[in-house]
Amino acid sequence: MKVVKLFLSVICLFAVTFAFAQKSGVIEKNIxxxxxxxxxxxxxxxxxxxxxxEKANDNLGNLIKTYAIKYPSTITAPFKSLPAGLTVSTAADGLFRIYSWxxxxxxxxxxxxxxxxYKIGDKTYALLDQPLGEGVNGPFYHKLFTLKAENKTYYLAVFLxxxxxxxxxxxxxVFSIENGKLNAxxxxxxxxxxxxxxxxxxxxVPDDVDRDVDVSIHYDNVTQTIKFPLIASDGKFTTKFITYKFNGQYFEKVILAK
Structure with missing residues (x-):
């Protein structure tokens, strides 16, 4: 009897997983x-x-927001076939995701x-962030890291x-989810x-596109450090880097010994 119940449970789980996979595929195609x-x-x-x-962009934003709220499992859906220009970044704990385009x-x-x-308990929420006005260009988020410290979770979103x-x-x-809301x-x-x-x-942007220059900002989850290139006052790159390390309370600039 236990074997039968286990078999039925496995079948039900498979059916639910298969049904969501199909739904996820439809959602991804529509997006x-x-x-x-x-x-x-x-x-x-x-x-x-x-x-x-403008209307097409509004429709896209509202479509993603609607799916994000109506289908909570989309927060961890792979969405591997979205077109270039539309990026999905997901936190390691599966509680926060950013769609950016x-x-x-x-x-x-x-x-x-x-x-x-973002997800709080059994509920999933979504916020649509549009440009604030003419001539105001917002960030494009393309990476999302997770930092856990003192029973708190912080999300480090890299942007351009x-x-x-x-x-x-x-x-x-830095983002966090606290008091029932997303804190940006x-x-x-x-x-x-x-x-x-x-x-x-x-x-x-360097004139020579083949120049071996790392213009990115990096986060090392093991050492809990943020690293980015030092930029001169004229906007040009130097060969030096700036590092911020998490000390248990906040990130603070690392002063290198002379």
Whole structure:
């Protein structure tokens, strides 16, 4: 009798898993097609193309937000076949995810939009973050790291802001889920001016694209350190790096011995 019950449990589990896999595939396809419409209107020249592009972006954002809330399991769905320009970053604990995409509404300046999906207990929530206004370009989140300390969990989101073909800004922003809400202003980084929720640096894109320059910001989960290149006052790269290490309370700049 126990064997039969175990067999039935396995069958039910398989059926549920298979059903979600099918649903997940449909959701991914719909999101894919929605962003394809954004790309289509971005490359179409007509009187109504700009309005259609804005509408396509709004539709995409609302679609992702709706799916994120209605189908909680999407927070860990693989979504491996989404088109270039639409990135999904997921925390290791499966409780936080960021969908980020290029709205393709600018020229050399890029405007990005994001959907933040997070889970508290059995409920899943989602927030749609659109550009704040004309000429204001937000970040493109493309990596998400998890830091656990003193029974708290922090999410370190690596981002890129593109002001022009040469003017770029990279950084790392700290998020947390507390008091039943997503906190995008978690101040965990200590600098000379006090505690902040992010680190960032601006730079000029190198003229030589083949130049062996690491322009990225990195996080090492083992040593709990943030590392990024030192940028000179003229926006050019140096050969030095800046490191911030977590000391149990916050990240603080590491002072190297002379």
């Amino acid at each position: 894919f097609n929605s962003y394809i419409k954004v790309q289509y209107w971005a490359h179409t020249e007509s009187e109504q193309s700009y309005d259609s592009l 290029d709205r393709l509404t600018g020229g050399t300046m890029h405007f990005f939009a994001n959907v933040f999906q 802001v593109i002001g022009s073909s040469r003017d770029h800004l990279r950084g790392l922003q 202003n978690t101040k965990l980084i200590k600098t000379k001016s006090g505690l902040h929720n992010f680190l960032s640096y601006e730079y000029d």
